[in-house]
Amino acid sequence: MYQVGIDIGSSAAKAAVISEGEVIKTILLDTGFSSRKVADTIYATLEAEGITKENAKYVATGYGRISVPYADDVITEITCHGKGSYFLFGENGTIIDIGGQDTKGISLKNGRVMKFIMNDKCSAGTGKFLEVMTNRLGLTPQELSALARKGKEITISSMCTVFAESEVISLIGKETPREDIAFGVIESVVNKVVSLLAQVPNDQYFLTGGLCEDIYIVERLAKALNAPVKTTPLARFAGAIGAAIAC
Amino acid sequence: METLALPKSFDEFVDARKAGFLKVKEYVENGGHLVGMFCSYTPLELFDAAGVSVVGLCGTSNEPIADAEKVLPKNLCPLIKSSYGFAYTEKCPYTYFCDFIVGETTCDGKKKMFELLNDIKETYVLHLPQSQKRDYAKEIWYQEIKLLKEYMEERYGIEITDEKLREAARKRNELRKTQMELYALQGAVPPAMKATEVMSTLAQGMFNFGVDAQHASYKAKVDAAKEALAGGAKPVDEKAKRILLTGCPSTGVIQKVGMTIENNGGVIVCLDDCGGERTQKMLVDENADDILRAISDRYLEIHCSVMTTNEGRIANTREMCQKYKVDGVVEMVLQACHTFNVESTLMQNMCDDEGIPYMKLETDYSTTDSGQIETRLAAFIEML
Numbered sequence: 001m002y003q004v005g006i007d008i009g010s011s012a013a014k015a016a017v018i019s020e021g022e023v024i025k026t027i028l029l030d031t032g033f034s035s036r037k038v039a040d041t042i043y044a045t046l047e048a049e050g051i052t053k054e055n056a057k058y059v060a061t062g063y064g065r066i067s068v069p070y071a072d073d074v075i076t077e078i079t080c081h082g083k084g085s086y087f088l089f090g091e092n093g094t095i096i097d098i099g100g101q102d103t104k105g106i107s108l109k110n111g112r113v114m115k116f117i118m119n120d121k122c123s124a125g126t127g128k129f130l131e132v133m134t135n136r137l138g139l140t141p142q143e144l145s146a147l148a149r150k151g152k153e154i155t156i157s158s159m160c161t162v163f164a165e166s167e168v169i170s171l172i173g174k175e176t177p178r179e180d181i182a183f184g185v186i187e188s189v190v191n192k193v194v195s196l197l198a199q200v201p202n203d204q205y206f207l208t209g210g211l212c213e214d215i216y217i218v219e220r221l222a223k224a225l226n227a228p229v230k231t232t233p234l235a236r237f238a239g240a241i242g243a244a245i246a247c
Numbered sequence: 248m249e250t251l252a253l254p255k256s257f258d259e260f261v262d263a264r265k266a267g268f269l270k271v272k273e274y275v276e277n278g279g280h281l282v283g284m285f286c287s288y289t290p291l292e293l294f295d296a297a298g299v300s301v302v303g304l305c306g307t308s309n310e311p312i313a314d315a316e317k318v319l320p321k322n323l324c325p326l327i328k329s330s331y332g333f334a335y336t337e338k339c340p341y342t343y344f345c346d347f348i349v350g351e352t353t354c355d356g357k358k359k360m361f362e363l364l365n366d367i368k369e370t371y372v373l374h375l376p377q378s379q380k381r382d383y384a385k386e387i388w389y390q391e392i393k394l395l396k397e398y399m400e401e402r403y404g405i406e407i408t409d410e411k412l413r414e415a416a417r418k419r420n421e422l423r424k425t426q427m428e429l430y431a432l433q434g435a436v437p438p439a440m441k442a443t444e445v446m447s448t449l450a451q452g453m454f455n456f457g458v459d460a461q462h463a464s465y466k467a468k469v470d471a472a473k474e475a476l477a478g479g480a481k482p483v484d485e486k487a488k489r490i491l492l493t494g495c496p497s498t499g500v501i502q503k504v505g506m507t508i509e510n511n512g513g514v515i516v517c518l519d520d521c522g523g524e525r526t527q528k529m530l531v532d533e534n535a536d537d538i539l540r541a542i543s544d545r546y547l548e549i550h551c552s553v554m555t556t557n558e559g560r561i562a563n564t565r566e567m568c569q570k571y572k573v574d575g576v577v578e579m580v581l582q583a584c585h586t587f588n589v590e591s592t593l594m595q596n597m598c599d600d601e602g603i604p605y606m607k608l609e610t611d612y613s614t615t616d617s618g619q620i621e622t623r624l625a626a627f628i629e630m631l
């Protein structure tokens with residue numbers, strides 16, 4: 001029996017297949033316009049490999065979780081990130097999930113979610129903020145981090161993505177080096193995330209979601225939190241893995 | 248019979264609203280008197296004794312808020328904006344046809360809103376002390392209630408006798424007891440009905456003319472639930488997580504918070520806002536020598552975050568958590584409600600102390616955050 005977890009986020013859709021306690025396959029797609037469509041694509045991809053309703057159970061999570069018609073169950077991404085992170089890290093700590101439209105802090109003890117927080121109706125400190133700024137600077141996310149490492153202290157003071165974007169535009173206008181702007185952009189996200197995490201403090205943190213392979217961001221978070229931040233490439237799939245475990 | 252004018256935009260109203268207006272218009276044209284009120288501290292017995300219907304005008308809908316914001320600041324509690332908005336847009340028949348409105352000096356936003364409301368509809372503001380603690384607090388409140396009584400006697404050319412007050416207190420107490428029965432059914436193991444049903448019954452009951460009709464509507468709900476129970480009905484999944492909903496008045500978020508809890512594996516077993524058990528279990532001493540004082544004392548006892556200090560609310564919630572075997576506490580704070588928002592720290596501390604998971608939601612009457620609220624509530628319930 002396969003256990004399939006499907007995590008439809010606002011920008012990326014992830015799937016993870018677990019068999020006999022091992023993650024044997026992952027899928028990563030753009031969510032695009034339709035959660036329903038991407039859910040169907042995931043089903044078809046797995047079906048081509050012999051994973052079907054006949055031999056698998058499916059649990060859906062993420063903001064598009066209700067758009068997965070073949071799901072046997074639906075669970076929120078908070079519970080799934082908790083289960084997935086416990087599977088990946090096996091320790092107590094606080095999960096930092098920087099998602100496309102929201103950022104969450106989830107404190108985990110003995111594999112159970114003890115408390116969680118989410119940013120309110122605002123995109124500061126989320127993947128969206130980074131995406132907007134990266135586009136504005138004409139960079140890829142990797143380039144942004146690589147540049148930021150060489151940048152000097154500048155502060156982007158606006159929390160609001162729209163105002164921060166104007167601020168970045170005016171910095172570009174003033175011919176501020178791109179390295180410095182990149183530094184400021186990432187610091188802005190890190191600071192916002194850290195202030196959110198103040199409500200779920202811990203001895204160590206786990207970064208899940210799309211930024212988990214960005215070593216620079218991991219370093220900055222660890223510095224600002226003054227605590228270790230662990231991650232692994234699979235942590236991008238933490239939600240999907242958690243959903244698969246819940247099957 | 249006098250004929251009353253309808254609002255300017257009456258013709259544009261939907262049928263249900265038109266019907267509401269015509270019903271209230273008829274009541275008033277036939278000599279019925281109506282007073283609007285906003286808060287649990289309003290001494291209802293006074294109106295009953297005067298033979299006047301008293302109706303809660305707390306705004307619970309997002310609809311008139313955009314219009315209210317033409318006058319009031321955006322950054323204000325939605326309950327205040329909605330209440331004012333209904334008066335401003337002439338969309339609530341009770342606000343429109345009532346003789347006058349009684350307000351109290353509770354939170355700053357409401358208190359100052361009343362000054363503006365008074366330009367639309369006469370608003371009589373009771374001066375509520377900021378605390379029950381001082382020796383003279385009871386006396387202040389008694390004097391306030393007495394002033395209101397005299398005002399009504401003068402206005403309506405009547406005498407509000409002790410007998411009438413005593414009779415009113417008796418009836419209100421009976422109503423409170425029925426309401427307590429409703430809460431007991433809701434909080435039973437497993438619950439005999441969904442809290443969202445109770446919330447709707449209570450909200451609608453407020454719009455009856457007179458205490459008897461209101462009592463009858465609650466009684467009908469209690470009887471129906473008991474009968475269904477006897478017939479073996481199990482309206483709530485036994486595995487549903489038992490939630491206590493505390494914080495600001497919750498009628499405006501029955502859908503967004505109440506339904507969402509009950510559609511995601513939870514059931515609200517205790518409604519812990521100011522209209523709930525903590526207030527309704529307080530009865531007026533019907534046999535007191537000084538009945539007016541017994542009434543004023545009972546109301547001043549109410550625990551609300553506008554009072555400083557307000558340990559009674561937290562102590563009561565602790566008791567409710569034990570009594571109703573609560574699995575988790577959800578605190579709903581309406582945006583820009585400072586008193587409940589600040590006090591939420593004390594509520595959280597109490598929950599930590601009791602080992603009961605706690606979550607605070609700050610929200611308003613709009614639907615912009617419904618998705619996020621659903622995720623947070625569902626995750627909270629999964630966590631329990």
Ligand code: SF4
Binds near residue numbers: 288496521
């Ligand atoms: S919450 Fe407090 S101020 Fe508001 S209606 Fe209730 S008792 Fe009155």
Ligand code: SF4
Binds near residue numbers: 356496581586
């Ligand atoms: S909910 Fe808070 S801010 Fe709103 S009217 Fe009541 S006490 Fe005032």
